[in-house]
Amino acid sequence: IAGITQAPTSQILAAGRRMTLRCTQDMRHNAMYWYRQDLGLGLRLIHYSNTAGTTGKGEVPDGYSVSRANTDDFPLTLASAVPSQTSVYFCASGQGGADTQYFGPGTRLTVL
């Protein structure tokens, strides 16, 4: 692994289904982030983690949950998907604070 990876690359999901988006980084970054990107809007922060074992809510956390069991992994779970969660999801990592954030390739999710 080099950098930050996400899986799956894309997914079509029926409304009401549970889905976990995976994110893994090998840069030993303390902080990790989940964003969603929708046409015409800026990136919006869903959840973040400043260090392993801690998580926090971003601007649009409703309907999403995260965990940070170790430094490398930061999965995002949609408990019961709804069509408004159709979006491109980016995971990012960095050292935290005002440090640069580095992005994974994204997951394109469609909820029908």
Added chain:
Amino acid sequence: GQNIDQPTEMTATEGAIVQINCTYQTSGFNGLFWYQQHAGEAPTFLSYNVLDGLEEKGRFSSFLSRSKGYSYLLLKELQMKDSASYLCAVTDSNYQLIWGAGTKLIIKP
């Protein structure tokens, strides 16, 4: 509320110079980032400004005026590969990044 404004779309000619402006109103300021995002790809880091003035990095330069809540990204000697969206983002007092919607730059031959 917190707000980042940048033009939705700009068009420029290959070989020319273009300036993309960004104005911001945030609760606190701990730095301003510019990212480049090609269609269908992830944002990639271009520049970071925390003090007033100009930061130059090859063909790209970024300027910041904290008193005016203003930044610009200057791209020189434009190439077709510079066609992309350019995202302005500000780190607020809670060290969270507030993002603009991005400026789509179209380069014409």
